[in-house]
Amino acid sequence: MGLLDGKRLLITGVLTDASLAFGVARLAIDEGAEVVLTGAGRGLRLTQRTARKLPVVPEVLELDVTDPGQGQAVTDHLRDTWGSVDGALHAIGFAPEVCLGEDFMAARWGDVSVAMEVSAYSLKALADVVVPLMPRGGSIVGLDFDATRAWPAYNWMGVAKAALESANRYLARAHGSTGIRFNLVAAGPIRTMAAKSIPAFAQFEDTWSERAPLGWDVDDSTAVAKACIALLSDWFPATTGSIVHVDGGYHAVGA
Secondary structure, eight states: OOTTTTOEEEEOOOOSTTSHHHHHHHHHHHTTOEEEEEEOTTHHHHHHHHHTTSSSOOEEEEOOTTOHHHHHHHHHHHHHHTSOOOEEEEOOOOOOGGGSSSOGGGOOHHHHHHHHIIIIIHHHHHHHHHGGGOTTOEEEEEEEOOOSSOOTTTHHHHHHHHHHHHHHHHHHHHHGGGTEEEEEEEEOOOOOTTGGGOTTHHHHHHHHHHHSTTOOOTTOOHHHHHHHHHHHTTTOTTOOSEEEEESTTGGGOOO
């Protein structure tokens, strides 16, 4: 018997089999869940191709979180096919190149607003999609990177992650009475397509495993996937508005 037997999950953010969301989708299927993936824009074909690498090939729906029409279409489709949804994974983030790097002052609001909408407001947009399909409650889990400090070159994406963390708390407050939980998993650095866009990612690789009390492997996302599955399951019924750190303990130590 799996942790997610009988559950139906919407999972965003699967681009390649190195994606954190792919690891979550694979483990969710192994634990008994029925899964639907979403993709957007030019990445939709990548998602469709990668979906075929999962133990059970899931349906892939188009969902651009900046397009309310697509969100409503996903809601309508899931209502027709599933009737209800038990959980969702938010693994969505993007910032224009100028928002990353060594010059924090280079980005203008037009660039920053894109990062904020896609990386933070999108948690609310995803809630718009699935909350109407959760009459008996559910769990929405987002992937995060610790926003309590300033990281090399992370710049406005770090600001967007801080907004994501705040939005998570407010969404938890807004939907707690209906039994819908919102939580984030703050993952340590993993070699993914998204990581390649961070100019200073090599600095994280060099220091993380040395400073994390439990050590850290940038090529292994298993621990992150397990944490997401636990939060999507019924094993955390009284946890919401929280951030679970899965980073080898790096966040807890100083120099």
